[in-house]
Amino acid sequence: MSGHSVEEIRRETRVYILVFVALAVLTLVTVGVSYLHLSFGAAVGLALFIASIKGSLVAAFFMHLISERRLVYAVLILTMIFFVALILLPLGGYHDRLG
């Protein structure tokens, strides 16, 4: 990646600024939404949705995952599968229990 040309790096820095603006706006949006006191389900859904967008922006541009090598993707996909299992299966055990 360090082999990129000067123009490309300059263009990347402009993207960084745009991402920053988007992150700042989304932060204000998510805080603003919390003052509406939506129903708990809707609030969780919306907050996590916004957080996911913000997280994706950071991962895609700041961590330049948008153009990364296959091996890194493979490692992260594997991790995400186990991450989901770690979140969902204990919860499944909680909801499906005897007595």
Added chain:
Amino acid sequence: MQIPYTVEPRPDTGLYNAKLGVWLFLASEVMLFGALFSALILLRTGATSWPHGYEVLNVPLATINTMVLITSSVSMVMSWAALRLGDFGKYRKWMGLTFLLGLIFMVIKTIEYAAKFEHHLYPSHDNFMATYFTLTGLHGLHVLGGMIVIAYLLGPGSKMWMTEPERYTNRVEVIGLYWHFVDLVWIFLFPTLYLL
């Protein structure tokens, strides 16, 4: 005998050693914070009462802290970009700013903690305070760890720029990836703890 691919990427993976290393480390960090989030979800689901974060915690202060951390992420990528353009002076400014923002984040965090302690809200108060202190505390330790590495890269570690500029740039990329990850964790911590 020299260890290969410490600087240049290996052709078939397209990565240099430290970059694969840091991504693997971050994968394990995903599982660490994933387990804590899993704990939070399970505890909250099973709780008879659980306060809304905004009733107990200081949302404006946390919003400022979110902005601080996001800004520090930008200054981090800017420093890396400056280094790739060969502008070491500019790099130092951006990286210095990143360190400063990390410090501001920690100071605000300390103010927040102090306010909680003043109201006798300790981790033992209830499971909400317990998760709040544990998760933000662990996140704070990650910020602190990042700051130590940044200080090293700006201080004694910067000599490498003179001898092996490419390897130094790689190091900045690697600490950058870690720093953005810490930012990313906060992006999820902020709404789950403060806004819900």
Added chain:
Amino acid sequence: MSASEEQAVGAQDHAAEHHELPFWQRYIFSQDHKVIGLQYAFTALCFLLFGFCLMLIMRWQLAFPGRPVPIIGGLLGSANAPGGIMLPEFYNQLGAMHGTIMVFLAVVPLLVGAYGNYLVPLQIGAPDMAFPKLNMASYWCYLPGGLIMLASFFVPGGAANSGWTSYPPLSNIATSGQTWWLVGMIFLITSSLLGSVNFIVTIFQLRAEGLDFMRLPMFVWSQLVTSFLLLLAFPPLEAAGILQLMDRVAGTSFFMPSGLVVSGEVLEVAGGGNPLLWQHLFWFLAHPEVYVLILPAMGIVAEIIANNTRKPLWGYRPMVYSAVFLGFMSFIVWAHHMFLTGMGTAISSFFQTTTMIISVPSVVILSALLISLWGGSIRFNTPMLFALAFLPMFGIGGLTGLPLGLAPSDIHLHDTYYVIGHFHYVVAPGTIFAIFAGIYYWFPKITGRQMSERLGKLHFWPSLIFMNGIFMPMFVQGLAGVSRRLYDGGAQYSHAQGVLHWNAFMSMSAFGLLVAQIPFIINLFVSIRWGVKVGSNPWDATTLEWVAAPSPPVAHGNFPELPVVTRGPYEYSPPESDESFLPQNAVA
């Protein structure tokens, strides 16, 4: 890294001049993977012996409850064993620490820290691990972690006594030894994390030219899968450890349910916690950990079987795919340890199904190893004997696991001696036999000398007999319903009376096993000095550590020049050639 680079530069500048490091950099804070591997090996073997001794004290108590422990009874301290008669609290400490030490301080460090460190770079033709400094740091996190565990025996209330699983709320209210346990575990987890990152990067990045993935020796594959398990499964236990530490130190209630009554008093905690949360997070690690204990052992056995049958492994590719699939599945079977926690039928069906699925790749690997023997001209040397014994022992361990993976039978067998018998067959005559096989097999690599075959056989046969003498009766006791955690071995339960006599038999076998290790210990130390000198490839093996490097290998760099790989790992008795084997780097 800079230090090794300096050496690299040094080596190029004055090729003939040997660059000597000071003693402490060469042997103590070494960054050479071989020295670190040996550090791990020595430390972990000491812990293995120590963990074994803890078990012997327990076995005395089980066989002869209430009788003073002979010889060392007076040394146990009056707080633990007044007059040499063991107290139940001390028995619990021994049980918890035997499990912890054997799993986290002995077997895993041997398989990964010692074998992995020493062999992986050599087998893939790399000059060292990718991050030598991290490698050093990994050992220096492991050792303090181990010492903290040992030190905890001397704190008030003694060491951790809530079992190696440390289930809350019991562990939350246990004596201070539990806090030491948690701190020790955090050190060990950090060590393991540093190691696993290093292994994965090394295997992906530093493979020799021409060594593509389908040419990797099985041992390297097993280390790769193992490293992923450690990397992704350990952090949840670290998280759980942090939460339990908070519970114990900061008074939180992550694992403390509301209204918990201890000794007739309601505990003054906020409550609202979930003890099952610990079990989920603990077994999220501990089930993959089971495969960490067995995969590298399978790798070692595969190497030795291929070498001593003088023919290629039967089904190399299926074995590789099975190992990878095994690793993947091991993440989603964990709650089969929790059938008795009141799980509903849907979620327990899920875990029963995944558990049955995961037995398939294990069977594939075992069958492939078994079929590999067919038609081979087998050399029955000591490493091969241990490797061969591994197959039926692991087979018994694996097959006895099936009833535990199904909820209906598990309800009867849960927490009985049957469980102890099951997993000890996997780990003790299974993995530990593989470790012994590996020691006899790679000893010439490390020292340039061979261990005595006669003493080796004197070690093998009694070990095999006594191992079975210890663990086979456990199935009998377990099926009769004897619980695994009884201080008197079940003496006060009427349902245990019919199988109680086995306790003395098992304990005698355990002492016999101790005696059977004496020839090994003598062999190990005597052979370092006086073993028969051998060439660099005494077993006529094909893999790079034997064919491209001298024995012992060159310090810092391993190979005189980096090898280029031209063929697969097990080209024994090739039909197209007159040679009895073709090295991986043989010119095509």
